[in-house]
Amino acid sequence: MAKFLTNKEENYAQWYNDLVIKADLAENSAVRGCMVIKPYGYAIWEKIQAELDRMFKATGHVNAYFPLFIPKSFFSKEAKHVEGFAKECAIVTHYRLKKDESGKGLIVDPASKLEEELIVRPTSETIIWNSYKNWIQSYRDLPILINQWANVVRWEMRTRLFLRTAEFLWQEGHTAHATSEEAVEETERMLGVYSDFAENFMALPVIKGYKSENERFAGAIDTYTIEAIMQDGKALQAGTSHFLGQNFAKAFDVQFTDKTGKLDYVWATSWGLSTRMIGALIMAHSDNNGLVLPPRLAPIQVVIVPIYKNPEQLETISVAARNIKSTLEAQGISVKYDDRDTNKPGWKFANYELKGVPVRIAIGPRDIENSTVEIARRDTLTKETIPINGIEAHIGRLLDDIQKNIYLKASEFRKANTFSVDKWDDFINILDNQGGFIMAHWDGTAETEEKIKEETKATIRCIPFDAPEEEGKCIYSGKPSKRRVLFARSY
RNA sequence: CGGGGUGUGGCGCAGUUGGUAGCGCAUCUGGUUUGGGACCAGAGGGUCGUCAGUUCGAGUCUGGCCACCCCGACCA
Numbered sequence: 001m002a003k004f005l006t007n008k009e010e011n012y013a014q015w016y017n018d019l020v021i022k023a024d025l026a027e028n029s030a031v032r033g034c035m036v037i038k039p040y041g042y043a044i045w046e047k048i049q050a051e052l053d054r055m056f057k058a059t060g061h062v063n064a065y066f067p068l069f070i071p072k073s074f075f076s077k078e079a080k081h082v083e084g085f086a087k088e089c090a091i092v093t094h095y096r097l098k099k100d101e102s103g104k105g106l107i108v109d110p111a112s113k114l115e116e117e118l119i120v121r122p123t124s125e126t127i128i129w130n131s132y133k134n135w136i137q138s139y140r141d142l143p144i145l146i147n148q149w150a151n152v153v154r155w156e157m158r159t160r161l162f163l164r165t166a167e168f169l170w171q172e173g174h175t176a177h178a179t180s181e182e183a184v185e186e187t188e189r190m191l192g193v194y195s196d197f198a199e200n201f202m203a204l205p206v207i208k209g210y211k212s213e214n215e216r217f218a219g220a221i222d223t224y225t226i227e228a229i230m231q232d233g234k235a236l237q238a239g240t241s242h243f244l245g246q247n248f249a250k251a252f253d254v255q256f257t258d259k260t261g262k263l264d265y266v267w268a269t270s271w272g273l274s275t276r277m278i279g280a281l282i283m284a285h286s287d288n289n290g291l292v293l294p295p296r297l298a299p300i301q302v303v304i305v306p307i308y309k310n311p312e313q314l315e316t317i318s319v320a321a322r323n324i325k326s327t328l329e330a331q332g333i334s335v336k337y338d339d340r341d342t343n344k345p346g347w348k349f350a351n352y353e354l355k356g357v358p359v360r361i362a363i364g365p366r367d368i369e370n371s372t373v374e375i376a377r378r379d380t381l382t383k384e385t386i387p388i389n390g391i392e393a394h395i396g397r398l399l400d401d402i403q404k405n406i407y408l409k410a411s412e413f414r415k416a417n418t419f420s421v422d423k424w425d426d427f428i429n430i431l432d433n434q435g436g437f438i439m440a441h442w443d444g445t446a447e448t449e450e451k452i453k454e455e456t457k458a459t460i461r462c463i464p465f466d467a468p469e470e471e472g473k474c475i476y477s478g479k480p481s482k483r484r485v486l487f488a489r490s491y
Numbered sequence: 492c493g494g495g496g497u498g499u500g501g502c503g504c505a506g507u508u509g510g511u512a513g514c515g516c517a518u519c520u521g522g523u524u525u526g527g528g529a530c531c532a533g534a535g536g537g538u539c540g541u542c543a544g545u546u547c548g549a550g551u552c553u554g555g556c557c558a559c560c561c562c563g564a565c566c567a
Contacts, residue, residue, distance in 0.1 A: 004528085013561085028559080087565070157492080157565060164566070237567060276567055307526050346527040353527095364526050374526075491567085 004354070008288050012232040019282060020161045023291050023355050033159040033166030037275070040355065041162075043299035044278055045169065049149065051201050051296075052171060052273065055193050061145045061173060066127050068151075069118035074126040077251040081125065084218020088155040090120040090166075120153040125219065125244070125270055128174045129252040136176060136266055139258050143186075144176040162279035163236075163491050170274035176266045178258060180245070183267035184222075187243040190271040191224040194239035202277065203294035203407035204228050204284050205414055206238055207437075207486060209462025214449055217270075221245035227461040227486065229414045230283040233435020235461045235488035238280050241271035279491070285379075285406050291356025292379055294406050295399040302328060302395060303357045304337045305348045307364035314339065317363050320388065324361065324373070327392050333399065353378060358402050359395060379405050420484065427475055427487070431456050437488050439467075441481035443474035452476050452487070461486045 004022055006014040020026055025041030037045065053063070069092060076082045096112035121127065128146075135141060149171050159165045173190060177183040191208055198204045206226035216223040220242035228238045246265035249255070254266045285292040295301050304321045308314040318339055325335045336357075338348055345362065352360055362374040373391065376383045379402050386394055417436035421427050430438060442448060442460065452475075453459050467483040474481050 017560095032559085084566095152567095154566070156567095158561095158563090168567075170567080240567075272567080274567055305526095309525060341525095344525050344527090344529060346525080346529080348528090349526095350528045362526065366526075 005288060005290065008231065008286075015288075016279075016283060017161065019286060019290060025278065025282075025291075026161050028161070031166075033156055035159075035161050035165050037169075040299065041278060044281070044293070044297060045275055047297045047299065048201075048277055049171070052193075052197060053147075053149075055197060056147050056171075056173065059145075059189060059193060061147045061175075063148065064146045065148055065150070066124050066131065068121055070121050070124075070127045072117045072119055074130055075119050077126065078219045078247055080247075081219035081251075085122045085154070089122055090153045090155055092118040092120065121150070122152055122154045123270075123272070124148065124150070124152075124172055125174065125248055125268075126252070129248040129254060129268070132174075132176050132266070133252050133254045136254055136256050138256055139178045142176055142178045142256060142266065143182065145173075145186075146175065147171055147173040160279075162282070163276055168275050170272050173269070173271045175269045176249075176254070177269070178256065178264075178267070180267050183245075183269050184243050187222070187224055187241045187269045187271070190269070191226065191239070191241040194241065194271070194273055195226045197273075198226055198228065198238055199407065201294065201296045202238075202281055202284075203296075203403060203410060204238065204280060205407065205411045207462060207464050209464040209467075209486065211240075211462060212446070212449055212460045212485075214446055215459065215461075217242045219244060219247050220270075221247065225462050227488075228280055228284060229417060229437055229488070230280070230491070231413065232283070233417055233437075233488075235437065235486075235490040236276075236280050236283070237461070237490065238277060239271070239273040242269060244268035244270060284410055286356065289350075289381070290354030292406065293356035293358060295358045295403045298356065298358050299334070300336045300352075300355075300357050301333050301399060302335045302359045302361060303348075303352045304335065304361045304363065305345050305352075306337075306339055307345045307362055309365070313365055314341075316368055317365075320368060321361075321363055324363075324388065324391055328395055331392050331396055333392075333395060349376075353381075359398055377402055379409070421475065422472070424475055427458075428456060431458055431489060435489065437461075437486055439484040440475040440487055441470075441472035441483075442485045442487075443477045443479035443481055445477075448474060448476050448479075456489075458487045458489050461488050461490060 006018045008015040024038050026035045026037045029036045093114055094108045094112045095114060096109040097106040098109040100107045132144060135144065151167055151169050153167045156164050156166055175186050177186060195206050195208050198206045206228045208224065208226055211223035211225050217240065222243040224241045226238045227235050230236055246267060248268050249265040255263050256266055258264055281297065282291060304325060306314055306317040306321055308317055321337050325337050328335045349360065356378060358378050360376040367373050371388050372385050373388055374383055374385050377398065418439065419430055419436060420439045421430065427438060427440060430436060449460055463485045470483055472481045473479065
């Protein structure tokens with residue numbers, strides 16, 4: 001099988017590309033660097049959105065929407081922020097087209113040049129803080145806990161479906177607080193939301209930690225991250241939460257009067273998670289037969305495939321299949337009954353495996369006779385025959401079990417590919433031969449981090465929150481270090 | 492922006508010393524099939540990325556341009 005996919009072990013990057021295309025998640029578009037997210041891929045995003053949105057609201061946040069366009073002058077108000085994004089911005093300079101003098105075709109009307117150029121948002125801190133300035137006068141106006149679901153544009157040189165595209169979808173939370181402590185708390189809370197989501201829904205074990213100065217968000221005091229390991233041993237940053245201090249409040253002059261009547265700048269956070277998560281989902285769990293989706297994010301959790309020789313048989317089987325479908329749906333399980341006569345069962349089996357549907361139920365004449373069905377689980381590719389009676393409890397348990405098993409498998413993979421390293425030679429060997437997470441000592445300087453990056457392409461993914469204090473020597477410089485940090489090559 | 496590669500039916504590809512375009516998959520029709528990607532018979536579908544040049548004649552040779560992919564630098 002799997003003759004339609006490149007082998008994961010042979011060419012991981014090609015396997016990933018094949019999978020995205022063949023599973024019908026997305027494709028490249030006519031616009032360089034921009035992808036079309038196809039219905040099946042978008043359905044996964046909708047599941048991600050629905051769950052995160054629920055979690056954001058449960059933690060007191062509300063949704064709003066700010067403009068796609070940002071006046072250039074806003075953008076340049078926070079020095080580090082500009083530096084971080086200036087190199088990858090799309091800019092609107094005109095607002096009108098006209099017919100080309102010499103015939104057909106359209107040209108930009110030079111007379112429609114904008115007074116001030118508009119930047120297509122690469123992130124929305126500036127446009128949002130420009131609004132917050134008008135919304136905040138007193139401590140009574142705080143906190144503001146807003147999230148926005150949006151598209152953003154970052155003009156990337158090289159793109160890959162879901163992992164890096166010029167335009168992508170995400171959510172960005174932007175909060176304003178009266179105190180530093182409260183903002184830090186919020187930053188931590190939202191990283192917690194992300195890691196809960198990753199572990200419980202994506203079945204993706206993540207390491208929470210601080211970014212080093214080099215890797216920090218432009219304009220942030222502190223960036224927290226969740227880092228996940230992919231099956232090729234590379235790390236993927238799955239979500240970030242930033243403590244912005246008073247940087248944006250100062251840039252946009254957002255002050256408030258506190259309880260004692262004193263004027264102070266507002267404290268801020270921002271946090272984001274993007275369609276890149278779909279890339280993580282694919283790369284963390286899938287195999288050479290196709291996608292493996294955790295049940296809690298699978299657009300279709302159970303597919304029913306009838307096996308029949310003639311229309312009469314199909315009719316009998318369909319009655320049983322529809323009964324099972326409604327029984328399962330009553331339990332909140334999403335079920336597709338695929339009774340299309342245009343494809344054979346074997347084709348359907350392979351196709352739903354490619355698409356990562358967690359559970360497949362096959363019903364044929366034999367099953368009708370015995371009141372049974374054949375159940376196949378995607379994660380282990382195993383099959384069993386069970387009685388139809390009590391199927392809803394069985395499938396419910398099975399889905400839970402698959403969710404847990406996928407998480408467990410990913411956890412074990414991470415464990416087997418995380419190395420505690422003390423010698424520079426070992427550091428290089430591991431990166432070159434197998435990849436993975438490396439826990440090593442670091443002297444805490446940006447120079448050392450930069451040199452390690454130059455020599456090995458590995459970066460500090462994070463300084464884990466739970467890294468124990470431990471005396472040691474920097475893997476590169478030999479200078480004293482107090483704790484190990486997480487190194488890896490990354491996406 | 493550097494290095495490499497590719498542009499030929501919807502998709503994947505072949506096309507020899509230049510002679511008027513072919514294969515597989517997919518599609519459509521008919522029939523037999525259906526418990527792991529069915530089979531047989533027939534049919535439709537191509538300004539060969541683009542512009543110019545050489546030639547009696549260009550998918551093929553020459554030059555320019557464009558697009559895309561892969562590997563680097565940059566990044567979620």
